[in-house]
Amino acid sequence: MKSQWECFLQNLGVWEGSFTNFSPQGTLLKDTPSCLSLEGLNNNQTVRLTLSRSGQDVIREFSSVGGGLLFFENGSFSEGLIQLGPFSEFGGELALVHENRRLRLVQLFDKTGQLKELILIREHLAGTPVAERPTLQINDLLGEWLGQAVTIYRDLRSRSVSEGDSPDTYSITLKLQLDDTGRLIQSTSFSDRQITSTATIKDPIILFDQDPEKQVQVLLLPDGASATSPLKVQLGQPLFLEVGWLIQPNLRQRMIRSYNEKGEWVSLTLVTEERV
Numbered sequence: 292m293k294s295q296w297e298c299f300l301q302n303l304g305v306w307e308g309s310f311t312n313f314s315p316q317g318t319l320l321k322d323t324p325s326c327l328s329l330e331g332l333n334n335n336q337t338v339r340l341t342l343s344r345s346g347q348d349v350i351r352e353f354s355s356v357g358g359g360l361l362f363f364e365n366g367s368f369s370e371g372l373i374q375l376g377p378f379s380e381f382g383g384e385l386a387l388v389h390e391n392r393r394l395r396l397v398q399l400f401d402k403t404g405q406l407k408e409l410i411l412i413r414e415h416l417a418g419t420p421v422a423e424r425p426t427l428q429i430n431d432l433l434g435e436w437l438g439q440a441v442t443i444y445r446d447l448r449s450r451s452v453s454e455g456d457s458p459d460t461y462s463i464t465l466k467l468q469l470d471d472t473g474r475l476i477q478s479t480s481f482s483d484r485q486i487t488s489t490a491t492i493k494d495p496i497i498l499f500d501q502d503p504e505k506q507v508q509v510l511l512l513p514d515g516a517s518a519t520s521p522l523k524v525q526l527g528q529p530l531f532l533e534v535g536w537l538i539q540p541n542l543r544q545r546m547i548r549s550y551n552e553k554g555e556w557v558s559l560t561l562v563t564e565e566r567v
């Protein structure tokens with residue numbers, strides 16, 4: 292197993308792309324070209340991040356990683372608040388890495404807990420081809436997907452990961468189909484558990500609205516991306532943030548950042564799945 296720092300180093304390079312802001316309803320608000328450099332210094336003991344967009348540079352230096360940040364072996368990662376607080380803004384970033392490309396999603400909630408804005412960041416390594424996929428459609432997701440899930444934890448178990456212990460790895464099955472009324476039926480099976488839920492489809496939103504108090508939406512986005520968000524975050528209820536990326540017609544990755552009912556960040560899960 293790689294250490295968390297070695298996983299971070301998988302992201303070294305110059306990443307060209309854009310930051311695209313969307314409303315919670317999927318309206319494109321603005322699109323800003325970007326260039327992000329991650330440069331290893333002192334024999335990769337330090338990493339300098341330089342983000343250039345709108346004529347301004349942001350520079351940060353890292354000599355360790357931790358806090359609200361966790362990495363997977365392929366360089367995919369998530370960063371965000373470790374605790375949901377009352378009457379405070381909330382959010383997180385989920386980032387998937389595949390070959391020469393990265394897809395990152397930032398989900399932001401206001402002080403009342405309402406979903407406020409989403410930022411989709413699409414990047415490729417400088418000098419490599421840009422092969423962007425079309426905007427995700429519901430038909431792209433229908434069918435049965437078989438995958439492998441890897442979960443790493445924020446508590447002692449996550450620290451053991453950085454020291455070489457294995458994270459949790461398990462198989463997962465996802466079935467998505469439409470019923471006679473056009474409603475989406477989603478069934479997820481893993482570790483002897485099966486969860487079934489239904490949703491209303493109103494392009495570009497899939498709304499899981501069975502429980503009015505816990506509505507969750509999936510927003511279909513450019514480059515085969517999807518953003519899964521609670522419409523409102525609140526203490527006393529577990530919640531999760533998720534990004535999906537249809538990399539190829541039958542290959543998809545998802546990342547899930549999970550919080551418990553106390554609002555504490557608990558774990559991060561990376562799913563790689565293929566349609567059968």
